[in-house]
Amino acid sequence: MSDQPEGIPHDRGAADGVARITVPLASELIRGALELERTAQGVLPHRLPARARAQCSDGQLAMAEAQPSGVRLVFRTRATTVELDTLPTKTRYVGAPPRPDGVYDLLVDGQLTDQGSATGGNAFIVDMLKGTTESRSGPVGTLRFTGLPDRVKEVEIWLPHNEVTQLVALRADAPVEAVPWEGRRVWLHHGSSISQGSDAASPSTTWPALAASLGGAELVNLGLGGGALLDPFTARALRDTPADLISVKIGINLVNTDLMRLRAFVPAVHGFLDTVREGHPTAPLLVVSPLLCPVHEDTPGPSVPDFGDLGAGRLRFRAEGDPAERAEGKLTLAVVREQLAGLVERRAVDDPHLHYVDGRELYGTADFDELPLPDQLHPDAATHRRVGERFAALAFGPGRPFAAGRTRAS
Structure with missing residues (x-):
């Protein structure tokens, strides 16, 4: 490498250090x-x-x-x-x-x-x-x-x-x-506000950014606050984006918006994954279920804000649904995890590159006791770091789906 990068005009900065x-x-x-x-x-x-x-x-x-x-x-x-x-x-x-x-x-x-x-x-x-x-x-x-x-x-x-x-x-x-991208694998991730980085300390310390750094991957983060809703246009965006490694984190927004019932949920997940696979038929694909979130583990949505401490700069959320409504097909996080695990197991018979990660392996009961969710929905900066490190181990570690050497064959 030369001492002077090429390609941009070579006029120098001023002696006072101001960028010119x-x-x-x-x-x-x-x-x-x-x-x-x-x-x-x-x-x-x-x-x-x-x-x-x-x-x-x-x-x-x-x-x-x-x-x-x-x-x-x-x-x-x-x-x-x-x-x-x-x-x-x-x-x-x-x-x-x-x-x-x-x-x-x-x-x-x-x-x-x-x-x-x-x-x-x-x-x-x-x-x-x-x-x-x-x-x-x-x-x-x-x-x-x-x-x-x-x-x-x-x-x-x-x-x-x-x-x-x-x-x-x-x-x-x-x-x-x-700087060319060549030589590094591209990891395409989709999820909710937690994946976008809600309450992380800074942009390079959101859990996906930390996991990408630990895994030596180039991150394309489609974490969308409030927007992980199995929208077909998002599936098409994932389909059409070049990537070596793909993960989709599914569930929390469907519960806390009370958007979908069980009858619609399972076919919608199948359709979402089908669309992604149209563009990436053999790339390692992880389906990640929700992190632990006690307010919605067994209680359906919607989530509603509690304004009691808003003046002090604190906003909390609570679940407004009734656990009895599960019998009517309302979704809870426990229901979502059960359905996703079974769905991935069945699809993996014909799709050996499809894998399931239980979100409670990233953040579970013991973690909540140590690092509770400040607003009942979103993790703090320390939890982002923990989730990022755990995801890196579960996804990028030796023998894991994103381990070095695994790239897209599409």
């Missing part, structure tokens, strides 16, 4: 997004393609898929200063203290080296009591990372997993080049 080279926001620099939308401000990464977005008018899904969980800028440079202009959209809840700004993680050669947050940005105001929303425009913010090692290195900037983010400009004080 404007780097085009080319798709080759952006990983983890399925589509890049060019806007008046810059580039908006999407985790569902336009065709999928056009088939659903749900505002929650629109917000979740535009929150760039797992999306990162990756490039090689010897720059010591890097600047990123972004236009974030920050969600505010009426009556609650302001939420922390989204975190950007900067990694150098795979090691977390710096973090930052963007000031300014648009605001999305949510009044949960009235059920209303409001959007307000705001200014572009700049993140500045300085003191990077003066050598050729691989730099990653992970975008906030919980904050819609438009990329406006990238600058550096030395030339930048894209």
Whole structure:
């Protein structure tokens, strides 16, 4: 490798260390997004393609898929200063203290080296009591990372997993080049808000990001807060996305939205998996059932918010269903796990690359006693780390479905 990356204009940074080279926001620099939308401000990464977005008018899904969980800028440079202009959209809840700004993680050669947050940005105001929303425009913010090692290195900037983010400009004080994907396996994952990273400390420490790092895989994270609902357009997105390894985490959103009854659930899972297999007939495919969530283990949904502590910045959820409604086909997590385990066992007779993981192996009763779910639904940062480490062992460990050497044959 030369001391100076090629491909971007070679004008140098100023002596004061201010980044002077404007780097085009080319798709080759952006990983983890399925589509890049060019806007008046810059580039908006999407985790569902336009065709999928056009088939659903749900505002929650629109917000979740535009929150760039797992999306990162990756490039090689010897720059010591890097600047990123972004236009974030920050969600505010009426009556609650302001939420922390989204975190950007900067990694150098795979090691977390710096973090930052963007000031300014648009605001999305949510009044949960009235059920209303409001959007307000705001200014572009700049993140500045300085003191990077003066050598050729691989730099990653992970975008906030919980904050819609438009990329406006990238600058550096030395030339930048894209880093090819070749040589690393791509892991495509779909799940709920837990997979998106709800309550993780930062974007590179969501459980899928941690598991991908431990497993040496390139993550494409289709974890969608509130959106793991067996939607056919999501299955088609998985089908059409190149990947070596695939996992789908199914269940919690179907229960906590009370969306589906048992009669519809089993055929819907079959249809979802059938669609994924159309594009990836022999890739290792893991079906992962829900983590332990005591409020919904034997009680159907929907989940409803408890606003009692909202003013103190705490929001909790409770299950509004009745356990007796299971007889009418309402879903609980226990029912979901039983059905998924049996379904995968039957399909695996003809699909030896299909595997089942019980989510309680990732987070179970003993874990809940030690690390309870703060809002009764979502894990905290320490639990994300535990789940990521356990998934890496169960999926990427020796002899496991994602073990090194297993790649897509499609």
